[in-house]
Amino acid sequence: MDIGGQALIEGVLIKTKEQIAISIRKKGEIKTKTEKVSNISKKFSKILFLRGIIVLIDTLYIGTKALIFSAKEQEDEEEKTSDFAIGITMFFSFLFAIGVFVLVPLFVSKLLTEERIYFNLIDGILRIIIFVIYLLIISRSKEVIRVFQYHGAEHMAIHCFEDKKELNVKNCRKYSTIHPRCGTSFLFFVLIISIILFSLVWHESFLIKFLQRIALIPVIASVSYELLKFMAKKQSNLFIRMISMPGLRFQKITTKKPDDLQLEVAIEAVKNAVLTE
Numbered sequence: 001m002d003i004g005g006q007a008l009i010e011g012v013l014i015k016t017k018e019q020i021a022i023s024i025r026k027k028g029e030i031k032t033k034t035e036k037v038s039n040i041s042k043k044f045s046k047i048l049f050l051r052g053i054i055v056l057i058d059t060l061y062i063g064t065k066a067l068i069f070s071a072k073e074q075e076d077e078e079e080k081t082s083d084f085a086i087g088i089t090m091f092f093s094f095l096f097a098i099g100v101f102v103l104v105p106l107f108v109s110k111l112l113t114e115e116r117i118y119f120n121l122i123d124g125i126l127r128i129i130i131f132v133i134y135l136l137i138i139s140r141s142k143e144v145i146r147v148f149q150y151h152g153a154e155h156m157a158i159h160c161f162e163d164k165k166e167l168n169v170k171n172c173r174k175y176s177t178i179h180p181r182c183g184t185s186f187l188f189f190v191l192i193i194s195i196i197l198f199s200l201v202w203h204e205s206f207l208i209k210f211l212q213r214i215a216l217i218p219v220i221a222s223v224s225y226e227l228l229k230f231m232a233k234k235q236s237n238l239f240i241r242m243i244s245m246p247g248l249r250f251q252k253i254t255t256k257k258p259d260d261l262q263l264e265v266a267i268e269a270v271k272n273a274v275l276t277e
Contacts, residue, residue, distance in 0.1 A: 002017055003016050003161065006183070007150040008024060008069075009024075009067065009074055010146070010150070012265055012266045013063065013269065014154070014158075014266075014270050015062065019035070020034065020035050021268075024070050024073050024074075030264065032268055048226060051222075052224070052226055053222050064090070068086055100134070101131070102210065104126070106210055108126055116199070120198045121199075123198065124198070131187070132250075135254060148256040150258065150262055150265065151254055152177030152256050152257055152258050153172075153263045153265065154269075155176070155179040156258070156266065157267050157269070157270045158179060158270065160267075161274070167267045167270060169260050172263050178252070178255065180228075180231065180232040180248065181228060182254075184253075184254045185247030185250065186228050188246055188247035189227050197216060197219065197220060198212070
């Protein structure tokens with residue numbers, strides 16, 4: 001059974017082919033809500049490459065909605081953030097991401113060289129360096145550390161479920177916080193594949209280069225998704241494990257050991273997500 005998830009603010013989202021479950025801890029209690037997976041997602045789930053684009057859009061939509069829900073649940077009623085304020089914040093966050101991860105590497109690469117091979121190599125390496133620095137910086141925040149702990153709890157609970165063991169804190173403790181299908185590994189593949197793809201698609205114009213990088217995001221995401229699924233199934237192969245290693249190493253930053261209360265939340269999310277399976 002395909003099962004995935006996402007860490008939230010004081011919570012965990014778990015998604016299967018049929019159902020989505022969001023569990024959060026609020027005032028000491030676990031609150032869970034579930035919803036059915038859209039028919040569009042299920043319809044394209046077996047179409048190679050196209051499903052990667054659908055999954056990307058679906059994951060962004062579901063994940064963002066769940067993140068907003070979890071954030072609001074932690075606020076007092078009189079301090080609730082408006083949807084408009086959240087929308088503005090997300091819009092500027094998106095612009096910031098485009099600027100830092102696309103424009104900055106592109107601009108620096110142009111200053112250093114116009115040679116096609118070296119330009120794309122520098123551009124790609126800079127994106128990787130910026131990504132790692134970004135993760136290291138945000139990982140120092142106490143709030144982000146808690147999210148990373150829930151990320152670890154999510155992986156441990158999924159490992160336990162996939163190993164067909166009873167879902168409880170004691171059993172989940174036996175498993176790693178690292179998972180081969182993690183979104184962090186997916187982002188690593190995106191960074192590497194983008195270097196290869198942008199080397200094949202070339203234009204002298206700086207503006208066209210920038211627009212190409214935006215337009216090709218769905219293609220890169222699609223190829224990365226298929227590669228991630230393939231390599232996750234072939235972890236017994238030494239060569240595949242070696243290729244997967246950098247992406248798994250990134251997870252050392254984005255996952256932390258959870259406490260028992262956080263594991264309980266992840267377990268509750270997994271249980272509710274697989275009820276209809």
